Amino acid sequence: MKKSTLVIIGIVLFSFILSIYFYPLVPEQMATHWDASGEVNGYMSKFWGLFFMPLIMAGLALFFLVVPRVDPRKANIEKFRKHYEGFIFLMLLFLLAVHVQMLLWNIGIEISPNSVLPVGIGLLFYYIGILTENAEQNWFVGVRTPWTLSSERVWKRTNRLAGKLFKIAGIAALFGMFFPDLAVYFILGPALLAAFVTVVYSYLEYRKELKDKELEAAWE
Known part of the structure; x- marks a missing residue:
């Protein structure tokens, strides 16, 4: 078994161990x-x-470990496997941090999620930007629209743009920790805008590619 897989399993097991340890300490109804x-x-x-x-962490870990085996373009995933596995690690560590925050809250150590989430999500968004910039055409990772999946050129241009936008969204999310009451807006606003822009961009790039091909055919 690969070392990276063992680390992923280790993070998930640690979350279960924490839950077992905290079992006698938390109330019957948990926040x-x-x-x-x-x-x-x-x-x-x-x-x-x-x-x-x-359980959520275990399910997500299993899903992301299976993806490279079942994707019809799994050879492409192997080309950015290092970044892909880095995303799995970061995602699980983020969920583990959320889990720890919840456990601590329920034993009286009330750390606000508005202090934890902006940092964790900001780092996650920023890494998603790195991941999408390096992602090759596949069915599970990156900006997958009908237009990016139909053209390798559109895929590359769209995912490079998405990478830059999600890095910006990650930085914006980090600012949420300075404005706890507005943190959700710092997190969701830039991310939703980045997603919308990349979808529209992929369509426009695909239309541009079709027109270029039509012009080439006409000249021939």
């Missing part, structure tokens, strides 16, 4: 959800409060 201002507005039973996040 598990917070509103945009950082106030608790959702609870779960002890079992689900402790193990929901580790």
